[in-house]
Amino acid sequence: MPANSTIKFNEFQFNAAPFNAWVYPTAPQNIASIIRSTTKYPFRKVEIKRRSATTGLYESSWFDITSRVEKFGTLQTSLDDTRLNQFVHSGVNLTVRNDFGEFNPETDGQSLFYGYFTRVRTQVRFSAGYTDGAGNQFPSDPIQGVFVMTGEINVVSSNNQVNLNCKSLNSIFQETRADEITGITSSMTASDIIEKIRDATDGSSNFLFRTFITSTAWDIQTTTSIVQNLGTTEALKEFSVWELINKLAETELFVAYITKGGGFVFGDRIPNSVDPTFSLYGAGYRDPNIIKITAFKEAVDKLFTHVRFKYAQDDTETSFITAGTSTTIDIRSDVWRYGRRTYEFENNFFSDTGTAQLVASRIQGEFSQLRSEMEMDCEFMPHLELGDRLDVSYREGTIGSIYVWDRYDWAADTTTSDGANVLFWASETSATIDFTQKNFKIISRKTNLDNFVTTLKLREV
Numbered sequence: 001m002p003a004n005s006t007i008k009f010n011e012f013q014f015n016a017a018p019f020n021a022w023v024y025p026t027a028p029q030n031i032a033s034i035i036r037s038t039t040k041y042p043f044r045k046v047e048i049k050r051r052s053a054t055t056g057l058y059e060s061s062w063f064d065i066t067s068r069v070e071k072f073g074t075l076q077t078s079l080d081d082t083r084l085n086q087f088v089h090s091g092v093n094l095t096v097r098n099d100f101g102e103f104n105p106e107t108d109g110q111s112l113f114y115g116y117f118t119r120v121r122t123q124v125r126f127s128a129g130y131t132d133g134a135g136n137q138f139p140s141d142p143i144q145g146v147f148v149m150t151g152e153i154n155v156v157s158s159n160n161q162v163n164l165n166c167k168s169l170n171s172i173f174q175e176t177r178a179d180e181i182t183g184i185t186s187s188m189t190a191s192d193i194i195e196k197i198r199d200a201t202d203g204s205s206n207f208l209f210r211t212f213i214t215s216t217a218w219d220i221q222t223t224t225s226i227v228q229n230l231g232t233t234e235a236l237k238e239f240s241v242w243e244l245i246n247k248l249a250e251t252e253l254f255v256a257y258i259t260k261g262g263g264f265v266f267g268d269r270i271p272n273s274v275d276p277t278f279s280l281y282g283a284g285y286r287d288p289n290i291i292k293i294t295a296f297k298e299a300v301d302k303l304f305t306h307v308r309f310k311y312a313q314d315d316t317e318t319s320f321i322t323a324g325t326s327t328t329i330d331i332r333s334d335v336w337r338y339g340r341r342t343y344e345f346e347n348n349f350f351s352d353t354g355t356a357q358l359v360a361s362r363i364q365g366e367f368s369q370l371r372s373e374m375e376m377d378c379e380f381m382p383h384l385e386l387g388d389r390l391d392v393s394y395r396e397g398t399i400g401s402i403y404v405w406d407r408y409d410w411a412a413d414t415t416t417s418d419g420a421n422v423l424f425w426a427s428e429t430s431a432t433i434d435f436t437q438k439n440f441k442i443i444s445r446k447t448n449l450d451n452f453v454t455t456l457k458l459r460e461v
Helices: 031-036 190-198 241-252 334-338 353-367
Strands: 042-049 069-071 074-079 087-089 092-097 123-131 143-156 161-168 218-220 254-258 264-268 278-281 290-298 306-310 320-324 342-346 372-379 389-394 398-402 425-428 435-448 453-460
Touching: 031 123, 074 143, 074 254, 087 254, 092 123, 190 218, 190 241, 190 264, 241 254, 241 264, 241 353, 290 389, 306 353, 320 353, 342 353, 372 435
Parallel strands: 218 264, 278 389, 306 342
Antiparallel strands: 042 123, 069 092, 074 087, 074 435, 092 161, 123 143, 143 161, 254 264, 290 372, 306 320, 372 453, 389 435, 398 425, 435 453
């Protein structure tokens, strides 16, 4: 490829342009400076791990299939978005070329899976980020999601394309019954049980879950309260492992989720850091990185003036725990201001009445305050994770359809002489949203890897 070749986005591949065609930066770079820069060098990569036909275990290294990808799809993770304590990992649909039968069944000699176990449950890893022109990647760990290929592999014969459907890593917990986890006793805490899940085997020293999530990728916060009613195999039969994990999280007011790097977190729902780790700016500020705010609201749907849940197995009034205040006609009363809004659930894993009452009071205390939430489209933010704390600045005013800093619309037929993609940004702000360095945390993160746009849902902290 000639050094001065122009690269269109829809032909863009990682390392597609020769390094000697790029403008090398003279100052040290980090992810913030890369996002602020006037030109961008985005990359994306898809790799798979197949399973041995002899052992059923995954191969030791990742196999790159990026050059065969036609559509990369959209990755989304959410926590406490539409409902409290609910983690959602959307999975992804990937379109690949199948010109030579590379994605045919493992019985086909042309297939990438020939000689391997099966295509189903193949691991799929997405990486994406930026380079600085000298080949350095930002962020240093560019993994955006790890998934498991499902059995829905659809071949479109007219154009030699195959649609690969991939589901979240939490499916490995959803597809395993809790009574397969041995060694759980009546004297264990929630974190003890999560560790048992991490180390569970098939009885022949083969790990059930550490095959997918390595032992060092489990972030388990220590707990002290003893979990009740889980001392027998019979007590576990009604749950999948994922359902068990979420019940355990409820007893501590914890959350459980899969990280974009393919790790597992079991811990409290406070932001990942005390101080904001990144700043977002609208078009009224210098170096804006917000394309537009698509929704802004007071999250009344997550306002709870009362909590009521059943914590004992007996079906009596004393089996319920409540928290909140009674209705009084008083301008200082949230119940009078917003009405009686009750959060209800059932969980009989609590060690005692005191512990159950403490959790109820903490839920009511945390969610009895009305907080703002908003959704926005941003420049590609490959480094952000669920729970990250951000500060957001947005100001009234309008910017029309003009070139701004020459740095957006990756799909546009516009490039610089060094092969970078440039920006055409039509953005406007609203006088109804106006604040500076307001603190939020991420409750949903969606990345479109075809046009490199990150959509964030944020909750005020």
